[in-house]
Amino acid sequence: MKSLISIQNVSKAFGKHKALNNVSLEIEKGEIFALLGPNGAGKTTLISAICGLCRQSSGDITVNSFNTVTHYKDTRNQIGLVPQELPLDGFESVYNSCQFSRGLFGLKDNRNHIENILKALSLFDKRDEQIFGLSGGMKRRLLIAKALAHEPKILFLDEPTAGVDVSLRRDIWKLIEDQKKIGVTIILTTHYIEEAEQLADRVGIINSGEIILVKEKNSLMSEFSKKTTFIRLSKQLQDHSFVKKNKNISVVENGMALKLIGINSESNELQVLVNLLSQKGIGFTEINTVDNSLEDIFLDLVKAK
């Protein structure tokens, strides 16, 4: 099946700095794609190139088979963009601001549609207020409302929950999931890896303007995941020599616990360790195994690069 968004060998240079370096990426229809990367990795530049805010130095981008340069009206018609900052005309009212966004896409005012969005984002009561009077969280939601005002098929969310409280973050996640249910393709950049872990179908990692990896979130988690096992000891471990031989084992909590990385609780290695402790007359009070998070995987991959 042909991808909804196809990015082929796209580069973008600002002077000598290469913000994007030969990036190729395919986004499938109906998925939530999380684009992760450290600050300055090129996430916003890539989104800007797709949405027409910046012009790539080379390469091609198509949206639904339309080229973003030669058929920019056809591509932009399908896209809603929520930028990272809060760029709003503070003198305008909430409703009129949404109506303006809709009108730019060639659509006449649809009060029902805009009011439904404002209700979904808990902004309905503020519809006639000037944007100046809104809190940061409300402005963030308003940007989402504006992006949805023209009923886009593709939604770009550049750090949509930056600086919002936990409760609002959950509300925005629900809204994203609801959009997915009605068939909207969502491309998300975020610093909150938990967000990508919660929402994304696929994850792309970008660093220094290059795509390092693109994978389905679940296969990424299983492929790169390492288990961490904590063994809490019945008494303090004095002799650390047998532990030092294995780089995956470390003594923590002032000798009262061992931390094992990448060793399964059912493995022989663990059995051997338990036997050794037993020979030294040390028992254990608790064995606890946790999977490492997408955040750990992300940090490992970025560091490795």
Added chain:
Amino acid sequence: MNFQAAITIYKFEMARFRRTIFQSLVAPIITTSLYFVVFGAAIGSKIETINGVSYGSFIVPGLIMLYLMTESINNAAFGIYFPKFVGSIFEVLSAPVSSVEATIGYVGAAASKSTIIGLMIFLTSNLFVTHDIKYPLIMAVFIILTAVTFSLFGFIIGIWAQNWEKLSIIPTLLVTPLVFLGGSFYSIDMLPEFWQKVSLLNPVFYLISGFRWSFFGTSEIPIHLSIIAIVSFMTICLAIIAIIFKTGYRLRT
């Protein structure tokens, strides 16, 4: 053609005009009234008629032109600079809006605002002086051409400006002196011969002179030169805007 987008931008900008109606409309009317009191009544009573026109009536076209030009520039420059300044310009740039549609929206609104102000000044002038307009159609054409052309010029300034100082530097240091020295309040026949020749280098002089012709049927230069001047300036502004949108100059990175 995305007409709806152009209409949306136009309405949005006109809403800004309505929000600041006092500053936009009342302030020019009060200032114009002061001009009439000072120039028309106090000084004008000491000046003889110019080409058979009383001084009070003579300055009406100049005053209208003064406001038409400065307000067109200021409104258009602010209209595009403000969304650039707050960042909300991203909406227009990421929407299916062509350069023509965006220009129609922003420039059309700025030209409408300044035309309304120009007409209000004309109505205000009727409180102080009485005059018949000899060629009302030509007057309307001049008002529209000037409002659109100087709004295009202001639009360019708004895109070019990267801070508030740059936004006001050209209107303050270039346009206002040109308008004042272009014969707004005097006939260049009243100047020494040398300064008459210098005045002919001032493009604004041609516009004021042509506009005055539409009022009284007399002017310092032939009407067709005025038309050529305004149309030439408009063409230059349109060409610059076309280049700006083609290159994305100070709009897209």
